[in-house]
Amino acid sequence: MADFMIHTLGCGSAKPTPRHNPSSTVVEFRNNLFMVDCGEGTQKAFQRQRLKISRLGHIFLTHLHGDHVLGLPGLVSTLGLQDTGGSLTIHTFAEGAVILKKIFDFFARNLPYKIQFNILSPWEEDIAFENQSLRVRTVPLDHRVPTVGYIFEEKPRPRHLRRDMCDFHGVPVRCFNNIKEGADYIKPDGTLIRNAMLTTPPDPSLSYAHISDTIFLPELAEEIGPVDLLFHETTYLERDAALAAEYGHSTARQAAEMARLCGAKALLTGHYSSRYADDEEFVKEASAIFPNTLLNHEGLRTDLLKL
């Protein structure tokens, strides 16, 4: 089990091609799966990736175009056949909840688990999800319809105990968790042992940004921050920048510019237009500006620890 792994289920755009599925990505964080978008065919891609549907608790929709949503009714029905119990939370705008509820009421009646909607605003930053180790926040994007991106941020990890120093100062085991969280230790005789004496700094926290669909928004770089991995849509190549602007999309060159601006460690391409025969072109164009650009494809697993 990876700590923080990105699974690409679909990295095509609206028009289907034999090579690509429409949009869907799974963020595997420790024992949990979080899905971003769910285009048609996602449940099959999910299966091919050997992911466990019972570990999927949250689906985050970026916007309400069919190529990002239309796999959801089938996935929800199939979850219903599995009798997993539990619940599934769908994060979307109010109008998404309305139409999806109508569809589920018709095609996925009497589910043996609960579907909840977490209603997001498309116009301002928001926290979509938070638990003790992970936060998922939204950033408004600029597409033809209301759209948000999602930033997955691991919270600070525990510091590493220096067992030798703990033993030396006689720290009892029951205090270890607090010390790993940064607490100092006070000996029975009242002596204060500062945390820095008992621990070494934690491993760095990992982060993933999912930015699709949108025009190039340089001012977004600061809101995204220096993530480990930036998925930024590359629907077009720079030679079709006019089309990108017309349809509310970005070019590979613009995605690379964004990766550079926000100080990402790596860039992942995707949401390829069906007009291009060779996906390598996206990487070629982007890596001229941002060398650590990864070629996205269905089935790709990107381990954030190994970037």
Add this chain to the structure above:
Amino acid sequence: MADFMIHTLGCGSAKPTPRHNPSSTVVEFRNNLFMVDCGEGTQKAFQRQRLKISRLGHIFLTHLHGDHVLGLPGLVSTLGLQDTGGSLTIHTFAEGAVILKKIFDFFARNLPYKIQFNILSPWEEDIAFENQSLRVRTVPLDHRVPTVGYIFEEKPRPRHLRRDMCDFHGVPVRCFNNIKEGADYIKPDGTLIRNAMLTTPPDPSLSYAHISDTIFLPELAEEIGPVDLLFHETTYLERDAALAAEYGHSTARQAAEMARLCGAKALLTGHYSSRYADDEEFVKEASAIFPNTLLNHEGLRTDLLKL
């Protein structure tokens, strides 16, 4: 171009498997494509089969379970991207038209072609479609929800002209079409030349029955008649006949029994439950009763002229 060809796009059932897509079949009749059911992933299977989406004018839904319908919103959206013009007619029950219209209004706005609904009754036989060479009629089935099967019947073909006899009797070319349709010829001197003197019988008309999903209904055999090809669902094997009855499905043995009862030339299996690992078992079970049983699989093309 085949005269009458059945293309299998999906022959799995509700629970997806790596091997099978949910239900969809395309009937290619001369220059036109007619689709029966449209499960998730159909548009991609359609593409793989190298069928032209611009030739698709009619989609017939057997019933409103997701595994027969949920590929439709994506297919309709994609048709919208193609700018084909023309129209698409969806044959379904009233409640299907209501929910599909809501979905299309949300996910497939401003289509450059017209979507029409032909509302069918689930309770009585009906003519869903008819033109000068083909008729598609419905037969009510018995499943957990209202369901119909479809019978595609080619109308009588033209008789073959005996050019030698036509020349001998001086029949002008302008009369040939009527004579092929069965008319006699009256010479300028008033002599009657009977059609049987001028023609030989037409090639037999072809027919295809699509029967899914349903319990075994022996009384249906007469309504179906001696079709060239009977697709009859084989969701289960006979050892699970109790499950078949419980969920409103048939076994491979029952499908074979139906093929025998209606005097079909060949039987096509399908709608396989995901519980079985080996599809050959369906054919083995069916062919013990009805030898000319064909193993269905995605990508299969069945030419009705070659059965």
